[in-house]
Amino acid sequence: MNAATATFRLGALTFSVVSDGTIAMPVSMFFKTLVEDRSAGQPEEGAASAARPASRSRRMEDVPPAVWQAEVPDLEPDGYADGSMNCILVRSDGKLVLIDTGLGTKPSTRAALNSLPGRDAGTLLRNLAALGVRPEGIDMVVLTHAHADHIGWCTVEHDGQFVPTFTRATYWLLRADWEFFAAPHRLAKYPVLRENLEPLRERVVLADCETAVTPNVLLWPSPGHTLGHACVALHAGGHYAMHIGDVVHHPVEFERPEWLAEVDYDGRQTIASRHRVAEWALAHDALLIAAHTPFPGTGRLRRQRWGLTWDEAEKGEPGRAP
Numbered sequence: 001m002n003a004a005t006a007t008f009r010l011g012a013l014t015f016s017v018v019s020d021g022t023i024a025m026p027v028s029m030f031f032k033t034l035v036e037d038r039s040a041g042q043p044e045e046g047a048a049s050a051a052r053p054a055s056r057s058r059r060m061e062d063v064p065p066a067v068w069q070a071e072v073p074d075l076e077p078d079g080y081a082d083g084s085m086n087c088i089l090v091r092s093d094g095k096l097v098l099i100d101t102g103l104g105t106k107p108s109t110r111a112a113l114n115s116l117p118g119r120d121a122g123t124l125l126r127n128l129a130a131l132g133v134r135p136e137g138i139d140m141v142v143l144t145h146a147h148a149d150h151i152g153w154c155t156v157e158h159d160g161q162f163v164p165t166f167t168r169a170t171y172w173l174l175r176a177d178w179e180f181f182a183a184p185h186r187l188a189k190y191p192v193l194r195e196n197l198e199p200l201r202e203r204v205v206l207a208d209c210e211t212a213v214t215p216n217v218l219l220w221p222s223p224g225h226t227l228g229h230a231c232v233a234l235h236a237g238g239h240y241a242m243h244i245g246d247v248v249h250h251p252v253e254f255e256r257p258e259w260l261a262e263v264d265y266d267g268r269q270t271i272a273s274r275h276r277v278a279e280w281a282l283a284h285d286a287l288l289i290a291a292h293t294p295f296p297g298t299g300r301l302r303r304q305r306w307g308l309t310w311d312e313a314e315k316g317e318p319g320r321a322p
């Protein structure tokens with residue numbers, strides 16, 4: 001298989017979307033609306049689940065298939081949507097920054113995924129190598145959030161121990177996600193969290209608000225999908241791009257921001273974050289990169305008379321390192 005990398009210019013900055021392969025997302029997980037959410041925004045200390053928001057005090061209702069299928073006729077209610085796992089490599093200020101780490105290859109991580117790993121899942125390191133980048137070359141890893149399909153390559157198993165894959169890197173994420181997913185009772189219960197987060201304890205840089213990782217890379221809180229979900233904005237010379245993580249799983253969720261997925265932890269915050277991202281993107285004419293939109297996941301939002309549309313944007317150039 002050819003390496004899945006796509007390189008873009010952003011003013012004086014270049015960055016590459018680097019794939020960790022694909023997942024098959026069950027369509028039945030999408031197209032819900034929030035009926036009631038009594039625990040919105042509460043960290044739920046003591047709650048048992050890291051992965052099952054359905055256990056919370058909230059009620060979601062299916063959008064009737066006839067309604068959503070009018071907008072996304074390519075999806076079947078009991079089928080799967082092809083998702084990519086789009087990570088980004090950017091060189092800024094002399095540093096190599098990796099945004100998200102995909103699903104990786106560990107059994108615990110794959111078992112915790114809400115979707116099915118594609119046969120090509122776990123290709124991030126190979127694709128980085130195709131760009132001439134070795135794990136020890138990465139200076140900073142920035143995580144949009146701590147779900148299994150974004151933290152899978154944070155660590156690797158070495159002599160029976162899990163150790164940071166990116167041996168020199170600091171790992172950046174929002175404090176709210178770290179405190180939720182790396183809470184002692186969750187680490188004890190979930191191997192996926194224990195194996196991928198615990199070994200980072202000495203390396204994490206926890207942000208509470210908008211935080212510059214480098215002069216061109218900005219961690220940009222966008223809570224909802226998880227309590228500490230963040231986008232990552234790239235900017236150089238008046239040009240803008242943003243990795244939007246899982247603010248949407250499918251671009252139709254920008255057009256219909258009230259259509260939530262089961263895995264969106266806080267529905268109201270998810271909707272608010274979608275609006276904020278859309279406003280920012282329109283104001284900055286930003287190239288957006290969604291984590292799970294088919295590789296390389298790029299799009300631009302346009303405002304039409306009837307609402308927003310997602311235009312698939314330029315696809316980048318293969319095989320050039322930033």
Ligand SMILES: [Zn+2]
Nearest residue numbers: 147149246291
């Ligand atoms: Zn995801």
